[in-house]
Amino acid sequence: MRRERVSEDIFIFTSELYAQVTASAILTPEGAIVIDTLPFPAESGEMAEFIHRRSPHGVRFVVNTHFHADHVYGNYFYPEAEIIGHRRCREMLLEFGEQQLETAKNETPGLEPVRLVPPEIVFANEMGLHLGNRSLRLMHLPGHTPDGIGLLVEGDKILFSGDAVMPLPYFVWGDRDSLKRTLKRIQDLAVENIVQGHGEILLRGEIPEILERHTQYLDCIYEQVQALIETRGSERELSRITIERCGESSIPLDGLVRQLHQGNLIKIYRELKAQQLAGAD
The missing domain is CATH 3.60.15.10 (Ribonuclease Z/Hydroxyacylglutathione hydrolase-like)
Structure with a gap:
């Protein structure tokens, strides 16, 4: 510790x-x-x-x-x-x-x-x-x-x-x-x-840029997953949406952020697919 x-x-x-x-x-x-x-x-x-x-x-x-x-x-x-x-x-x-x-x-x-x-x-x-x-x-x-x-x-x-x-x-x-x-x-x-x-x-000097980057990341992954679904891409194809593509680094937390990123993508994908199916009904 x-x-x-x-x-x-x-x-x-x-x-x-x-x-x-x-x-x-x-x-x-x-x-x-x-x-x-x-x-x-x-x-x-x-x-x-x-x-x-x-x-x-x-x-x-x-x-x-x-x-x-x-x-x-x-x-x-x-x-x-x-x-x-x-x-x-x-x-x-x-x-x-x-x-x-x-x-x-x-x-x-x-x-x-x-x-x-x-x-x-x-x-x-x-x-x-x-x-x-x-x-x-x-x-x-x-x-x-x-x-x-x-x-x-x-x-x-x-x-x-x-x-x-x-x-x-x-x-x-x-x-x-x-x-x-x-x-x-x-x-x-x-x-x-x-x-x-x-x-x-x-620290104070880096906080605004980091928070803005995080917000842009949240927008980016939504847009990327939405685009994948519109082209009838499968959940397995989420791996193509890299963390770097959305402006973040894969290095922090000894690389654990890559797993977190995949979890985020899967959550969005399943939510959007559920909405799509509900709309079809």
């Missing part, structure tokens, strides 16, 4: 075991706020130990940016904390989180110690959070998933975006149009830094 200090009291933890997923901690005189908790106990525990050493008053709040396993499986390391998330995050974890965890444990023995702890404090649109000398604005940022949220640190203008911003937009669990609106909203925030859900921290 890699640890990075971005200000006097803010630390970012990046997994070396899974897709460069990030988690963060904001330390205040009254306790810590933890943002996401990593998937694997080996790293989640190391992170929790570091935070507890640095925070004499413990961890007051854990915030989950969305329900995916790589962001919530370490929640149980903070029994003293109140866990915050979107209303849908809690609902989805209660609905099928335990079943998904059991499947994951069968496939990945390293997850055996994990206990699922869903958020207990939930909200729908926005929520303020104040602790010590810090004020945070929690906001709904859907698209990657329906329950996605971000946290804006007032003053410092640092946004913890969850997977609303990552090296490649990914919406297989969510909705492309919602993600486009979310990227526009983030652009309008004019933040200094974005802590992505995966990968490197984005």
